[in-house]
Amino acid sequence: xxxxxxxxxxxxxxxxRHRIEEGVEKGITSRQGLIAQGRGEAFDYLLGxxxxxxxxxxxxxxxxxxxxxDRPVISVNGNVAALCPGxxxxxxxxxxxxxxxNLFNRTDExxxxxxxxxxxxxxxxxxxxxxxxxxxxxxHERAKVDADGIGSADVVVVPLEDGDRxxxxxxxxxxxxxxxxxxxxxxxxxxxxxxxxxIMRAVPNIAAHAxxxxxxxxxxxxxxxxxxxxxAAEALEAAERAIRSGSDE
Ligand code: PTJ
Numbered sequence: 001x002x003x004x005x006x007x008x009x010x011x012x013x014x015x016x017r018h019r020i021e022e023g024v025e026k027g028i029t030s031r032q033g034l035i036a037q038g039r040g041e042a043f044d045y046l047l048g049x050x051x052x053x054x055x056x057x058x059x060x061x062x063x064x065x066x067x068x069x070d071r072p073v074i075s076v077n078g079n080v081a082a083l084c085p086g087x088x089x090x091x092x093x094x095x096x097x098x099x100x101x102n103l104f105n106r107t108d109e110x111x112x113x114x115x116x117x118x119x120x121x122x123x124x125x126x127x128x129x130x131x132x133x134x135x136x137x138x139x140h141e142r143a144k145v146d147a148d149g150i151g152s153a154d155v156v157v158v159p160l161e162d163g164d165r166x167x168x169x170x171x172x173x174x175x176x177x178x179x180x181x182x183x184x185x186x187x188x189x190x191x192x193x194x195x196x197x198x199i200m201r202a203v204p205n206i207a208a209h210a211x212x213x214x215x216x217x218x219x220x221x222x223x224x225x226x227x228x229x230x231x232a233a234e235a236l237e238a239a240e241r242a243i244r245s246g247s248d249e
Contacts, residue, residue: 020033023079024082028082028114029079037079044181046246055202060213061227063206064227072095073099075101076128079159090122091206099125102158112129127149130147133150136168163190177195177206181196
């Protein structure tokens with residue numbers, strides 16, 4: 001591991017880059033993942049590398065959806081696995097969700113490397129390798145999912161998803177929670193709950209909200225009210241305003 005002093009003004013950003021680089025070296029992250037990370041970083045810089053209030057509200061709405069779900073699944077790709085594997089395992093435990101590896105550039109090798117990496121970080125079951133289900137409307141390789149995972153999920157968390165697949169998943173009538181730093185991306189626009197935040201902040205934040213709601217004894221009705229009050233279009237507008245003005249929207 002490289003040593004980055006925590007006092008460095010770009011500490012988080014350097015740590016993130018290092019994790020992605022390591023992910024590529026370990027065969028977890030695709031080379032395209034490096035480009036995706038660069039794109040995300042630019043938006044994070046414009047947002048002030050912080051969780052804006054509307055993203056925090058979105059994370060709370062996401063937590064409520066996950067607690068209400070019958071079959072919640074968290075989808076993991078090569079970037080997510082490299083950046084926050086432990087946090088994904090913790091979120092899955094907090095809301096009793098399954099974890100499924102789901103890749104845009106799918107190879108068996110990378111599927112296995114990511115599943116092993118998640119198990120090293122405490123996951124017991126990792127779905128995605130069976131691939132006996134399909135997302136209708138997208139080409140074969142990219143459509144593969146587990147029938148008893150994303151295939152039959154009612155709520156899916158898809159961090160950093162490609163626009164086509166986000167659209168196709170939305171068309172399957174699932175509640176789709178997208179984490180994407182670009183509020184203008186197609187994925188963010190088709191999401192039931194778009195969280196415009198870095199996955200390294202958003203994933204632990206959803207878990208913290210889920211635990212707070214559970215500890216406060218939130219009822220089904222209260223969770224449903226949180227879900228109903230959330231306005232996706234308004235959250236995206238707030239994120240754009242924050243980017244343009246450099247302040248709190
Ligand atoms: O591992 P694979 O094969 O499934 O491939 C994963 C990538 C991410 C390479 C693939 O899905 C892809 O090409 O995605 P895109 O179309 O580049 O979209 C990535 C989106 O995620 C962009 O809108 C970025 O702004 C955003 N993004 C990148 N890094 C982060 C992020 N959002 C939140 N947190 C990040 N750390």
